[in-house]
Amino acid sequence: MFIRAILLGAGAVFLGVSTASAAYLPMSKGEAVEYVKVCTAFGPGFFYIPGTDTCLKISGQIRADYWFAQAPSNATGKRNISQTQFRTNARIRFDARTQTDWGMLRSFFELQAESNAGAATHDTFQVRQAYLQFGGLTAGYAWSPYAFYDPNYQAEFFAPYFGEQGRRNLISYTAQFDKAYATLSIEDGRDHRANASVYGNNVVVNGVTVAGGVGGAQMPDIVGVVGYDDNKNGWGRFQVMGALHQNRSATAGYSTKYGYSIGVGGNLNLPVLEGAYIAAEASYADGAVKYLGVGGSQPNGSSTLGFGGVDAYITNGTIHDLDSAKGFAVQGEAGLNVTKSLQAILFGGYLHFDAPRIASKITDNFNYYVVGGQVNYTVVKGFIAGAEVWYQNKDPEGLNSKTVDAVGAGVRLRRTF
Incomplete structure (x- = not known):
């Protein structure tokens, strides 16, 4: 009882001292908190980075893909071909913009992570885009202005398609004249090579073994585009494009061959049907067939028939000359909104590739076409x-x-934010 009384008394003294001390503590007004403010200058989704006049938008998507692609009709070893595949893809984008007296200053950065057991590398993490813009200047890793279909449409989930694809390291300038525009782009020619190894590998010409292979880059690709854009208010957009590409052998004494590609691209909005449009791109290439989508891997990764081909070959007559590969490609799609939630799209493409090798090998000439359809439900x-x-x-x-030939089908579930 005595110990309990002592503890209660000590507690009362402690509380009294604490209360008295608190009464003499200095009181300060809470500091103002700077809340994130919405930025409306560049459209929805932007907010001001606290303490700056720069607006930032964070967006992205996650995709889950499941598809079946039939083994080629005359393929050997079909039991070794994976006909069912799964793939998961995640992307996140950072878009920072500042309005200056000299125009908009923008930096764009997109990261991509993908898991696909059917790919050469099961899990990948890469920079998908990274560029800056200041007024009409664009510098970094971005879509080539030559490409129209790939960055603006390209509805295909899994089916292969033709035309200029992917992103390139470049520096370009676009001059805007109301709705008309003109772009000059200087691009890394190595990004536009149809294959890493070209001109044949250790082939025999006139009894002489010649080591193939591509030489070091001496000059970049030069790309020019002129167009007219009325998408915001009316009928659509149209552009004409051209590119110059250098082919150079790694073996001393070879001639340097210059290739080129020319093309047109455009879309037409059809106001008579809800959300209806037609979009297409067509190109002809001579010694620059990567602009047709030939060489390298398909972005969709589902083609089972192959897109092999290079920009130039050793000719049959002399070991010091190169012969250009040639071809043309057409790719397009048409879509409309069946209901407010349901969209239907038809797509198709055709590629002709013409690249005769030396006489001891069969030619690489081929014709390739793809047709398909797609529905999307929100x-x-x-x-x-x-x-x-x-x-x-x-x-x-x-x-x-x-x-x-082959057929394929698949589904995609996509969450965007």
Whole structure:
């Protein structure tokens, strides 16, 4: 009882001292908190970075893909071909913009992570885009201005498609004249090579073994575009483009061959139907076939028929000359909104590739076409479920060649934010 009384008394004294001390503590007004403010100058989704006049938008998407692609009709070892594949893709984008007296200053950065057991590398993490813009200047890793279909449309989930694809390291300037525009772009020519190894590998010409391979880059690709853009208010957009590309062998004494590509691209809005449009791109290339989508890997990764080909070959007559590969490609799509939530798209493309090698090898000539359709249903805002079917056919023109075809189908679930 005595100990309990002592503890209660000590507690009362402690509380009294604490209260008295608190009464003499200096009181300060809470400091103002700087809240994030919405930026309306550049459209929805932007906010001011605290303490700056720069507006930032963070966006992205996650995609889950599941598809089946039939093994080529005349393929050998079909049991070793993965016909069903799964893929998960995640992207996040950072878009920072500041309005200056000299125009808008912008930096754009997009990261991509992908898991795909069917790819050469199972899991990848890469920079998908990274560039800065100041007025009409663009510098960094971005879509080539030559490309029209790939960055603006390209509805295909899994089906292969043709035309200039992917991003390039470049520096370009665009002059705007009301709705008309003109762009000059200087681009890394190595990004536009149809394959890392070109001109043949250790081939025999006139009894002489010649080591193939591409030489170091001496000059960049030069790309020019002129166009007219009325998408915001009316009928659509149209552009004409051209590119110059250098081909150079790694072996001393070879001639340097210059290739080129020319093309047109455009879209037409159809106001008679809700959300209806037609978009297409067509190009002809001579010694610059990467602008047709030939060489390297397909962005969609689902083609089972192959897109092999290079920009130039060793000729049959002399080991010191190169012969250009040639071809043309057409790619397009048409879409409309069936309902407010359901969109339907039809797409198709055709590629002709002409690249005769030396006489001891069959030619690489082929014709290739793809047709398909797609539907997309918006379940709720930001969540879209889509399905796609397609047919592809490759018809080689070489010795003992056979037509190869395949069909495919798949679904994609996509969440955007």
